[in-house]
Amino acid sequence: MPRIPPSLPLVAVMGTTGTGKSDLAVDLAVRFNGEVINADAMQMYKGLPIITNQISEAEQRGIPHHMLAAIDHGEPTWTVTYFAREARRIIQEIRSRGKLPIVVGGTHYYINSLLFDDTIVAAAEKEDEDVQLRPQEETIAQFPILDEPTDVMFKKLQEVDPAMAERWHPDDRRKIKRSLEIFLTTGKRASEIYAQQQADRMAAGDTPATWEALMFWVYSKPEVLNERLNTRIDKMEQRGLMGEVRQLAAFLNERSACGEEVDQTRGIWQSIGFKQMEPLLQAEKRGSSQMQLDRARAEGLELMRIATRQYAKSQIKWLRNKTGPELREKDALPYLFVLDSSDVDKFSTDVLQPAADVLQCFLAGEALPQPQSLSSTARDVLAPFMESEKPAKAEIKTFRCDDCHLTLVTEAQWNDHITGRKHQRVVKNKKRKALVPVPDTSKSDSDEVKSEDAANDTK
Structure with a gap:
């Protein structure tokens, strides 16, 4: 297709854990004078390179990596809006140095916030799952309407923010509640907040159009990936997994000694490793036998394998159900390239070189190859999104x-x-x-008596 070189190029590397995303991002940065921005929520935490599977300093090959190992254990996971704001600021700084920004990570709703202009609404929906504007019981206590039936909340939303009410089905309680909560807790309409954020991004010139973003989906076949992930858990243990587990446990003990309660349903505590191996620490404290310790270790590692495989499935589900359809809706599927990393021995020929060739064409404004032409795997993965006609929205x-x-x-x-x-x-x-006559009940008591007397006289 005829193209011109992108004025604000952005490269996004996506895919499940264990497919080689980070290696591809570094390779592209070396070849094309780029810098890498981490888009993995867990890899933002510092001091935990094993549990979070961070790329090592040697593997970074001197390429600057932003938002990697940047926050402390006690900090909550970044909301998608906060991530997007910080990532865009860094993208501007990278471009000001004449370099290419490359975003890489498996937290795909983070990446979506940089790819799509209107993703802020979807981001608010996702944040409803991740974080509340304030503790739920406190919010409801202050604004009891948030605990009312859905139709009551919807009617109120129609009054205070009709533009947002127009977006949602009257029975979609979660979205209605979220929009109303934003208004009640901030004093501003959600529709106005989203519109202002989009205007700010456009004014700053830091949000590329979808066709100025090139996307690589690094994909490994499920049977290969599952075995790879299982092996990785064993390597994590060998590299010192339990040391980081003990480090996190010590942090919890310190906070507890200070009378502070740590919410283990958020932040780094959701990473795979600590909660699965914590029973081993408890067994050690109880002075359990070596046989019991070995059993606890084996059970913990198996739970890590299961959780990692499930996480990979959820990442694939997001790409298939969210990112792919969104790209299709934006007519941007020609910029999504699937790279098959199933064979680690062919990583260079199947992943690195094809990606470099596509990126070279993209930056030069040359015609891009058909994404499904890269491999049979690419054709199969992209097939559900490549229908000949896009249904009307x-x-x-x-x-x-x-x-x-x-x-x-x-x-x-x-x-x-x-x-x-x-x-x-x-x-x-x-x-x-409506046509059935209604009995006349307007007669007075005296009229009824006269009617009865007249009836008697005729007898």
Whole structure:
């Protein structure tokens, strides 16, 4: 396809854990004068290179890595909006040095926040799962309406922020509640906040259009990846996994001694390793036998293998269900290239060189190859997104049928409903009831007595 060189190029390297994303990012940075921005939430924590699987200093090959090993154990995981703000600032700084920004990581909603202009709304939805604006019980105590039925909250949202209410289905409690909570706790409409954030990004010139971002999905076949991940857990133990587990346990003990309660459902405590191996520490404290310790160690490592495989599946699910369809909606699939890293012995020929060739064409404004042409794996992975015709996006608008007490969200659904038999039957029944005479109850008691006397006289 005819192209011009991107004015604000951005490279994003995505994929599951254990596929070689970091190695590809470094290789591209070396070849194309780039710097790397970490987009893995757990790898932001410092002092824990084994548990978080951070790329080593030697593997970085002198390439600057931003937001890697940057925050302390006690800090909460960054929200996607905070990440996006910091990442864009760093991207601007990298470009000011005449270098190429390369974002790499497995926290894919972080990466999406940099790829898509309108992702801030989706980001707020994701943050609803990760962090509350303030403790939930405190928020509800101050704003009881957040605990009311969904229709009550929706009516209030229509009053205070009709633009956001127009986005959501009247029964989508989570999104309605989130939008209303933003207004109540900040005093600003969510729709205005999102619009201002987008305007700020556009004014700053730090958000590239989708076609100025080149994306690499490093993919390994499931059966190969699972075995690789299992082996990696054994290597983590050999490299000193338990030392980092003890380090985290000591941190918890220090906080506990200070009377501080640590929320272990957030932050670094969600990384794979600590909670699986903590029973081994407890067994050691109890003075358990060597046989019991060996059993606890084996069970902990197996739980780590299971959790890691499940995490990889969730990353794939996000790319397939979120990133891929979003790129398709933006007509940006021609900029997503799947690289098969299943064979580690062919990593250079199957991953590094094809990526470098594509990036060279991208930066030069030359025609890009068809993404599915890189390999049979690329064709298979991209097939679900490559339909010949993109379905029209249904307009999000609500239609209310007061006759049937029903809410519909598209004009097509509305037209089908009002011409359907059920609606016609309800309307017909209402008309029939309207034609039935209503008894006259306006007569006075005296009129009723006179009527009875007249009836008696005729007997």
